[in-house]
Amino acid sequence: EVKLVESGGGLVLPGASLKLSCIVSGFTFSDYWMRWVRQAPGKGLEFIGEIKPDGSKTNYAPSMKGRFTISRDNAKNTLYLQMSSVRSEDTATYYCARQDPRHYYVMDAWGQGASVTVSS
Amino acid sequence: DVQMTQSPSNLAASPGESVSINCKASKSISKYLAWYQQKPGKANKLLIYSGSTLQSGTPSRFSGSGSGTDFTLTIRNLEPEDFGLYYCQQHNEYPPTFGAGTKLELK
Numbered sequence: 001e002v003k004l005v006e007s008g009g010g011l012v013l014p015g016a017s018l019k020l021s022c023i024v025s026g027f028t029f030s031d032y033w034m035r036w037v038r039q040a041p042g043k044g045l046e047f048i049g050e051i052k053p054d055g056s057k058t059n060y061a062p063s064m065k066g067r068f069t070i071s072r073d074n075a076k077n078t079l080y081l082q083m084s085s086v087r088s089e090d091t092a093t094y095y096c097a098r099q100d101p102r103h104y105y106v107m108d109a110w111g112q113g114a115s116v117t118v119s120s
Numbered sequence: 121d122v123q124m125t126q127s128p129s130n131l132a133a134s135p136g137e138s139v140s141i142n143c144k145a146s147k148s149i150s151k152y153l154a155w156y157q158q159k160p161g162k163a164n165k166l167l168i169y170s171g172s173t174l175q176s177g178t179p180s181r182f183s184g185s186g187s188g189t190d191f192t193l194t195i196r197n198l199e200p201e202d203f204g205l206y207y208c209q210q211h212n213e214y215p216p217t218f219g220a221g222t223k224l225e226l227k
Contacts, residue, residue, distance in 0.1 A: 004163070043220070044207065044218050044219060044220040044221050045156075045164075045207055045209070045218040045221075046218070047215045047216050047217065047218070059214065059215075061121075061215040062121075062215070095164065097164075100166070100169070103169050103170065103211060104211065105152075105209075105210075105211035105212075105213075105214070105216040106154050106166065106169045106209075106211045107154075107156075107164075107166065107209075107216075108166045108175065109163070109166075110163040110164040110165075111163060112161065112162065112163050
């Protein structure tokens with residue numbers, strides 16, 4: 001069974017940093033592009049960025065560049081999202097998702113999400 | 121970025137009925153549109169990609185149509201488990217972008 005489980009969310013102060021993790025199982029992690037997507041309360045889904053299977057390349061949505069860093073550890077089957085200088089508008093549920101290898105930009109497996117609240 | 125506009129935002133229906141959800145792209149995305157279902161406490165589920173291709177495991181009561189800028193998700197003979205949120209997403213160009221969602225509620 002394909003499984004993605006996010007962790008590391010919680011309450012964080014404005015301006016602080018936070019690192020989310022996504023541990024996967026049920027598939028060969030090192031074969032897949034992986035993505036992060038977020039959803040602010042009551043809002044739609046917003047693409048953050050993606051990382052190549054070997055970790056050598058990352059792409060970010062233009063609005064996300066600079067404060068978010070995606071990385072991975074294939075030996076640990078884990079995807080990461082490093083968030084820095086967080087703001088109230090970063091309050092959201094953060095999802096990791098797997099890229100469908102046959103159809104670019106389609107995400108065929110998702111985690112249940114990690115909730116991040118930015119507040120003083 | 122390609123803007124995706126979904127309608128309606130909310131939809132109420134009863135089991136056994138059929139419903140349609142629309143998605144409009146701000147420019148042509150050919151056939152490259154995906155539909156996802158979101159339910160509380162569950163992982164988002166890919167239903168349809170490339171406009172009309174059902175993902176493995178998606179029941180045949182779901183269908184997708186459209187091309188260019190206008191797309192439709194139709195659910196026939198609604199089952200209780202179909203109630204939830206639905207999102208469209210263009211997968212034609214980078215960055216992938218989503219609609220704002222349609223909440224399908226029990227009437």
